[in-house]
Amino acid sequence: MIATPAADLAAEAIAVRLFDDLGAAGADAAGALDRASQPSLYDRLDWLRLTQAHVLPGSHILIAAARLGEDRCWLFVRPGARRSAEAYASWYTLAFRPVFAGDAVMRGPLLTAAARALRGRLDAIVLAPMPADMADLAAQAFAAAGWRTAIGEATANWVAHTAGQDFAAYWANRPSRLRNTVRRKIRAADLAVDILSRFDDAAWNAYEAVYGASWKPAEGSPAFLRALAQGEGAASTLRLGLAWRNGDPVACQFWTVERGVATIHKLAHLETERASSPGTVLSEAMFRHVLDRDRPALIDFGTGDDPYKADWMDERRMLYRLTCHNRASIGGIARTARAAIAGRLRRG
Helix, strand or coil: CCCCCHHHHHHCCCEEEEECCHHHHHHHHCCCCCCCCCCCHHHCHHHHHHHHHHHCCCCCCEEEEEEECCEEEEEEEEECCCCEEEECCCCCCCCCCCEEECCHHHHHHHHHHHHHHHCCCCCEEEEEEEEHHHHHHHHHHHHHCCEEEEEEEEEEEEEEECCCCCHHHHHHCCCHHHHHHHHHHHHHHCCEEEEECCCCHHHHHHHHHHHHCECCCCCCCHHHHHHHHHHHHHCCCEEEEEEEECCEEEEEEEEEEECCEEEEEEEEEEHHHHHHCHHHHHHHHHHHHHHHHCCCCEEEEEECCCCCHHHHCCEEEEEEEEEEEECCCHHHHHHHHHHHHHHHHHHC
16 A cells, blocks of 8 residues: 555645635734744735735735645735736735745645636736746646646846855955955945934935936835835834935935845935946945844845846846646636747747
8 A cells, every 4th residue: 555645635625715805815814924924025914915005006816825724825816807817916026936834845735725726717827036946836736736837937036145254254255356346436435324224214215316316217116115114124124225425315225134134125326426336335335234233144136137246146046937827728728729839939
């Protein structure tokens, strides 16, 4: 007799509920989606609430919640036209994934049960940007639940591995051209730098002024970022950097530091100050401050493949897009056929 894994035996007992309201899903989660329970900022109910209120106002949400005892899984998607859905995420979401609580061995069965429950509501789902391990797990779970899956690259993510390093150790491993450039820029810049760990209205107004006059495109939702900074300031995870020349802000950076991970969310400098590189000077100050005081094991430079990140970071990782088509619905079968034809045309 062949023994059946406990996870397979338990899968039949998994209960799945579908929610279309964050409040109801949050009440059902009973704290399991709060900061104390979820290490990633993007997996928390507070993040989703801010996204819904400020970035995707009026949007619908569909939440598949699977549970077996204390083991939990949630998948948050945004339904669209013609029985399609995508990750409940925005340009501020630097990583998207199914959210879990409990024993890691149950993640696959729980997500499979959630994916199976979605087959009655959706023909196609696109999830991005997903870390490699989560994209693989989700692809396996959706395939087991009767979806046809395909994984493709979505965007790049640069990180620095800094466990056990203070700034001096980190800086010694940077390219000499970066160290020399920063040294020259600091001598010539004549800048004052402030780094705050609590939210301050005047400081945030300075951040918004710099960002608005920078080379960056118009901010998608300033209200979202302000509310996020307020919340992270209250939790003491905010690191807001400002560089000043003669009392005027010329560069800004918005970081968070939590549970050994420092994340660079936003950075900008005045376009008129480009020649003096205040952003580079502020970056050196931010890295020094965070590494010497917070000692993170990882610094995450977010999404995007900007060439300068290679000098500051150690590793380029990919984030992925998982596309799922329902193999049991007419719409899903049609989408699969169209995708296959498009793939053949591209290869041809």
